[in-house]
Amino acid sequence: MTDAVRTPRRRVTLLHTGGTAGMVRGPDGAYAPRAGALATALARLPELADPRLPEVRLDELEVLLDSSDVRPADWRVFANRVAAAFVAGADGVVVLHGTDTMAYTASALAFLLEGLPGPVVLTGAQVPLVEVRSDARDNLITSLLLAATPGWAEVGVYLGGALLRGCRTTKVSTDGFDAFASPNLPPLADVGVDVAWRRELLRPPASGTLRVQPLADVDVVALRLFPGITAETLRNVLRDPVRGLVLETYGSGNAPTRDPALLAVLREAVARGVVVVNVTQCLRGSVRMGTYAAGRTLAAAGVVSGGDLTAEAALAKLLVLLSRGGTPAEVAAALAGDLTGERTPEATA
Ligand code: ASP
Numbered sequence: 001m002t003d004a005v006r007t008p009r010r011r012v013t014l015l016h017t018g019g020t021a022g023m024v025r026g027p028d029g030a031y032a033p034r035a036g037a038l039a040t041a042l043a044r045l046p047e048l049a050d051p052r053l054p055e056v057r058l059d060e061l062e063v064l065l066d067s068s069d070v071r072p073a074d075w076r077v078f079a080n081r082v083a084a085a086f087v088a089g090a091d092g093v094v095v096l097h098g099t100d101t102m103a104y105t106a107s108a109l110a111f112l113l114e115g116l117p118g119p120v121v122l123t124g125a126q127v128p129l130v131e132v133r134s135d136a137r138d139n140l141i142t143s144l145l146l147a148a149t150p151g152w153a154e155v156g157v158y159l160g161g162a163l164l165r166g167c168r169t170t171k172v173s174t175d176g177f178d179a180f181a182s183p184n185l186p187p188l189a190d191v192g193v194d195v196a197w198r199r200e201l202l203r204p205p206a207s208g209t210l211r212v213q214p215l216a217d218v219d220v221v222a223l224r225l226f227p228g229i230t231a232e233t234l235r236n237v238l239r240d241p242v243r244g245l246v247l248e249t250y251g252s253g254n255a256p257t258r259d260p261a262l263l264a265v266l267r268e269a270v271a272r273g274v275v276v277v278n279v280t281q282c283l284r285g286s287v288r289m290g291t292y293a294a295g296r297t298l299a300a301a302g303v304v305s306g307g308d309l310t311a312e313a314a315l316a317k318l319l320v321l322l323s324r325g326g327t328p329a330e331v332a333a334a335l336a337g338d339l340t341g342e343r344t345p346e347a348t349a
Contacts, residue, residue: 010092076212077213083210092119111340120155120156121147125159126177153203164182224248
């Protein structure tokens with residue numbers, strides 16, 4: 001943590017949104033969030049008084065959430081609280097969040113927070129801080145140090161030894177301490193005895209003003225293709241007022257072609273302005289719709305390639321772009337480009 005040690009009294013806001021890290025066991029034995037429990041647990045951490053750590057200001061949401069309950073309206077709240085922390089003078093922000101939907105929130109924050117002046121690190125834990133054998137302590141302390149490190153400004157996810165670009169992440173384990181992967185981009189930093197930064201990947205602080213992008217109440221859906229999917233199912237999914245679809249396809253972006261009715265439903269949806277983005281069900285690699293006839297038909301139906309976007313990032317990006325109010329063609333063009341490091345430019349197909 002050499003960088004952070006050299007700048008000990010930077011200021012980091014800890015935004016507590018909920019999740020396992022700050023949970024306690026209820027009377028029924030199940031973990032649930034409880035207001036004030038995190039502050040009590042933090043007060044028992046002597047490390048937080050160490051001058052080598054940044055000054056920490058706790059900002060706890062009025063309603064703490066298991067992240068399975070997080071909705072896009074909550075992303076708006078989180079983004080505004082993060083922006084307010086920077087305006088109030090924070091050098092970085094740590095967002096304590098449940099791991100279940102952390103990849104979605106990290107992606108959404110990356111698209112919503114334009115012109116970030118400093119780092120935003122999402123972290124959480126598989127075991128609450130109040131338990132004896134918890135991963136929360138290291139995740140929290142390391143995230144505070146990473147968020148206090150100058151010279152980078154983007155939304156990251158830190159758990160179990162790797163700092164990942166937030167809009168590249170996906171949850172891959174229900175019980176491992178390294179619960180997240182970034183399948184198409186190496187970690188921004190590997191955290192062991194030292195922090196090994198991949199400086200060439202880091203996004204620098206913006207020189208302009210920090211702005212929170214609008215997020216409207218737009219209906220988007222995600223659908224994972226499966227063998228035997230019918231035109232009727234797809235038609236039901238695409239009913240008005242749906243304006244966007246993340247279609248999780250096979251391999252390099254392929255869908256069944258034996259059923260003309262299925263493709264007709266897609267064509268008809270695109271024709272009435274629904275934006276359909278194609279991402280792969282595979283963990284690694286990219287959509288290339290030109291490779292197989294089964295992919296070409298999707299492109300011909302007006303489906304946009306998501307390249308190597310994760311399904312989580314595709315959903316958040318689609319929502320944010322549709323919220324800006326452009327035409328479907330403009331949204332499709334922006335989807336195909338790279339806004340904040342979420343997709344590899346060469347991977348467009
Ligand atoms: N269900 C919890 C949540 O996402 C799990 C966790 O925090 O890891 O809030």
